[in-house]
Amino acid sequence: MSKAHIxxxxxxxxxxxxxGIVFFPNFSRWMDQASLxxxxxxxxxxWRELEATRGIVGTPLLEIRTRFLRPATYGDELQIVTTIESWADKTFKHRHRVLRGDELLCEGTEVRAxxxxxxxxxRLRAIPIPEDIKARCG
Amino acid sequence: MSKAHIxxxxxxxxxxxxxGIVFFPNFSRWMDQASLxxxxxxxxxxWRELEATRGIVGTPLLEIRTRFLRPATYGDELQIVTTIESWADKTFKHRHRVLRGDELLCEGTEVRAxxxxxxxxxRLRAIPIPEDIKARCG
Amino acid sequence: MSKAHIxxxxxxxxxxxxxGIVFFPNFSRWMDQASLxxxxxxxxxxWRELEATRGIVGTPLLEIRTRFLRPATYGDELQIVTTIESWADKTFKHRHRVLRGDELLCEGTEVRAxxxxxxxxxRLRAIPIPEDIKARCG
Amino acid sequence: MSKAHIxxxxxxxxxxxxxGIVFFPNFSRWMDQASLxxxxxxxxxxWRELEATRGIVGTPLLEIRTRFLRPATYGDELQIVTTIESWADKTFKHRHRVLRGDELLCEGTEVRAxxxxxxxxxRLRAIPIPEDIKARCG
Structure with missing residues (x-):
């Protein structure tokens, strides 16, 4: 598994x-920020540089799965701990853990291409995972 | 399974x-609209009436799972077909299918309480599924 | 003034x-929908067709001014009544009136190019208002 | 004028x-963050503490006015410089300046109560500006 990013x-x-609690699609939005x-x-x-140089426009989602364990509210300071759990030929899987201090609030995986x-x-179409990008993330 | 709502x-x-494609958390936002x-x-x-009369503040998410099959873009007219797939003691599961005409763009389940x-x-806490609400949705 | 669109x-x-009331930036979001x-x-x-054929990527905002008169909440059905108030060489001004039935909730202008x-x-740069588009909106 | 907050x-x-540029209602969203x-x-x-202790549920908007001078894009680091420009009996006016380094991207005022x-x-109704809060912001 890759080194975590916070x-x-x-x-x-x-x-x-x-x-009075976080509207849940915001957790997906924050996980997307964490991925990039x-x-x-x-x-x-x-992505805009990769689009100009290599035609890559981003890493859209194929599947998400998220469990919501505890709510959060405004003023809370969260940390999203992101790893790459696995690589396939044309997809990869992120894991995101959303913490408030020691408490796990929300956990999810994303499959992207x-x-x-x-x-x-x-049209957009998936390409094999670029080897140089994979190497950077190992 | 319950009768579908569109x-x-x-x-x-x-x-x-x-x-140029839908930012994916919007699909979760639209499924939330479809649930209500x-x-x-x-x-x-x-919910604001149920809060005043019975203390129920809503049906927050416990888990979501979504597969994204085809992108959508602005100008598209979508239909979200929503059912209740199953009831448990304190939770229930929605299924949402997002269609553009005959094409399935996105499909997901939500577990809510x-x-x-x-x-x-x-603090918010789950209650047993209210029988009268369940009866209306059967 | 142009004919209104609802x-x-x-x-x-x-x-x-x-x-429990509409988070105000959503009114700007809905006015943007109303403009397009x-x-x-x-x-x-x-815009994606105009970009391909004529390089026009949209009509970004130069200035907005909005007055909020009454709040709205979920379940409300609103109507946004949109006109073009004036055309300048490289800009135009929209007026949007947000109504709930007969009640005016919110009113604003947008200057766009x-x-x-x-x-x-x-970089993005403003062009003279295309005459054919202006003619359609007259 | 009050001391600025960044x-x-x-x-x-x-x-x-x-x-490829910031969707403009996000600037209003960020100014709202900057106000709180x-x-x-x-x-x-x-606000949730002030609601419990004094019934104050927030500072909704009465009017906004925003000029957009230059676009921003993802990856940009912005600073919002916020002051209170004036106090009236039941309203006050914020000024927000959105900077990217030395460049002014966006500038706006908000009237709130x-x-x-x-x-x-x-229903929500405006109260005279609480003297203790005004004193803290002077």
Missing amino acids: HPVTVHFGDCDPA AFFRARGVPP FVVRDPDTG | HPVTVHFGDCDPA AFFRARGVPP FVVRDPDTG | HPVTVHFGDCDPA AFFRARGVPP FVVRDPDTG | HPVTVHFGDCDPA AFFRARGVPP FVVRDPDTG
């Missing part, structure tokens, strides 16, 4: 719903 | 990311 | 904050 | 639209 998140008033921060911390350029835009159809 | 969604420009619309369509009052706010601690 | 919005649970819906209703193609991406620098 | 913001991929951070930095408790929930009607 992405800090402060919960804001507007992230919370009428029950993971790659950036390993020296992978931002590196995609390029097909020049003919304009 | 929740329409129009994808807007601001729902899409720099790759499901209950409203069966005659369940909005009805919660009340504990008057002493202020 | 854009319907349903307020959802996740659009509301811990005070205004142009689409007049036969202007979506049509922009293209400079092929050399990659 | 609120840092990192722009994320999901904050950006298909043109301003009060917290001066020792004002979070402290509100309580009327125990009879459940």
